[in-house]
Amino acid sequence: MKYRQLGNTDMKVSEVALGCEGMIGAPPQFVDALVKTALDSGMNFLDNFCAEPDVRDNLGVSLKGHRQDMYIQGHIGSCWHNGQYLRSREMLHVKSAFEDLLTRLGTDYLDVGMIHYVDNDPDYENVFSGWLIDYVLELKKLGRIRYTGLSSHNPITALRAVKTGLIDVLLFSVNPCYDLQPPREDFEEVWKPENYQTALTWDPVREELYRTCEARGVGMVVMKAFGGGDLLDAEWSPFGVAMQPEHCLHYALTRPAAACVVGGFRSVEEVLVAARYSDISDEQRDYVPFLSNVPHSYKGKCIYCGHCAPCSVGINIAMVNKLHDLTRTQETVPASVRDHYRLLDHHAGECIACGQCEDNCPFDVSIIEKMNQAMKVFGY
Numbered sequence: 001m002k003y004r005q006l007g008n009t010d011m012k013v014s015e016v017a018l019g020c021e022g023m024i025g026a027p028p029q030f031v032d033a034l035v036k037t038a039l040d041s042g043m044n045f046l047d048n049f050c051a052e053p054d055v056r057d058n059l060g061v062s063l064k065g066h067r068q069d070m071y072i073q074g075h076i077g078s079c080w081h082n083g084q085y086l087r088s089r090e091m092l093h094v095k096s097a098f099e100d101l102l103t104r105l106g107t108d109y110l111d112v113g114m115i116h117y118v119d120n121d122p123d124y125e126n127v128f129s130g131w132l133i134d135y136v137l138e139l140k141k142l143g144r145i146r147y148t149g150l151s152s153h154n155p156i157t158a159l160r161a162v163k164t165g166l167i168d169v170l171l172f173s174v175n176p177c178y179d180l181q182p183p184r185e186d187f188e189e190v191w192k193p194e195n196y197q198t199a200l201t202w203d204p205v206r207e208e209l210y211r212t213c214e215a216r217g218v219g220m221v222v223m224k225a226f227g228g229g230d231l232l233d234a235e236w237s238p239f240g241v242a243m244q245p246e247h248c249l250h251y252a253l254t255r256p257a258a259a260c261v262v263g264g265f266r267s268v269e270e271v272l273v274a275a276r277y278s279d280i281s282d283e284q285r286d287y288v289p290f291l292s293n294v295p296h297s298y299k300g301k302c303i304y305c306g307h308c309a310p311c312s313v314g315i316n317i318a319m320v321n322k323l324h325d326l327t328r329t330q331e332t333v334p335a336s337v338r339d340h341y342r343l344l345d346h347h348a349g350e351c352i353a354c355g356q357c358e359d360n361c362p363f364d365v366s367i368i369e370k371m372n373q374a375m376k377v378f379g380y
């Protein structure tokens, strides 16, 4: 397992982490097997959005004696009311659900207190202009959560939240299908097959979101990397072919700011397959053959796939493009980006315009032009 820095937090998190979707309605033994397999595989980060008391209880039992081995991200506003899940902004519900979560998990703090599921402007206003954000910041001050977070599926809402400077971690849905969808306030819309088949063009808002997270040091934890399983199924995938988990993981983990992917694994085998991601080769992770079924959607857009390599003079073209993209819409080049660029073995200014890379790029990116642009921005 490999580990990545989660934004500006003090956490180095496993590239692949444990979600709780597969634990809903499952017996304690099953939850225990998932948790123990995740721990044995090196996973050190858990996202629990579940309000279900049995999931929380089961996790608490399985994590006993392992609190120091697992960062816990718990959701604030995910409540259990009248025997069912309720996303709530009511003070009474939210506060009691938070206390319930800590009690059942058997811990006195969360590593990330994640404001749960904010997908539209009215809810955003409700959260950030009302009592809830003050409550979350107070929890942080008291050490009951170490970092603040927010989960969203809507890039416009997420971007607003990130720009407040109040959010340390963003939990966001990322996969190659959603990256081609326009922002939607109703998340259910992205699941509709007709929306998979239309409007397949690169969504610039999502790109801006990833860039802004990276620039501001907001760590991005990825959810829905498999599109709820649709991308693993040829019948449902917009690309017409079934991707493997490692392809989806690699796509998500090559977006700027992405530190880890949480998977809602439904079996021990799924945990083991995902955990292998860190150890397999780039060839095995390569997602381009799947995306090239819709090449027009990505035409001219670098998705950092690395297919243009090798460069005649050794430039890591995908990385130069990624770092250059991170400077766009910034008034000055962020120091961290400039430093990453400096550490590259070869720089855009060394490009001899041989054109070899452009022949290899499946998405017709004008690489020579991009090297020129990068050279102007970075100066060499």
Ligand code: SF4
Binding pocket: 301, 302, 303, 304, 305, 306, 307, 308, 309, 317, 318, 321, 360, 361, 362, 363, 364, 365, 367
């Ligand atoms: S320039 Fe093309 S081949 Fe190279 S990383 Fe970008 S998209 Fe991939």
Ligand code: SF4
Binding pocket: 310, 311, 312, 313, 314, 315, 317, 350, 351, 352, 353, 354, 355, 356, 357, 358, 367, 368, 371
């Ligand atoms: S055109 Fe420039 S970036 Fe592309 S292979 Fe040649 S030297 Fe490398």
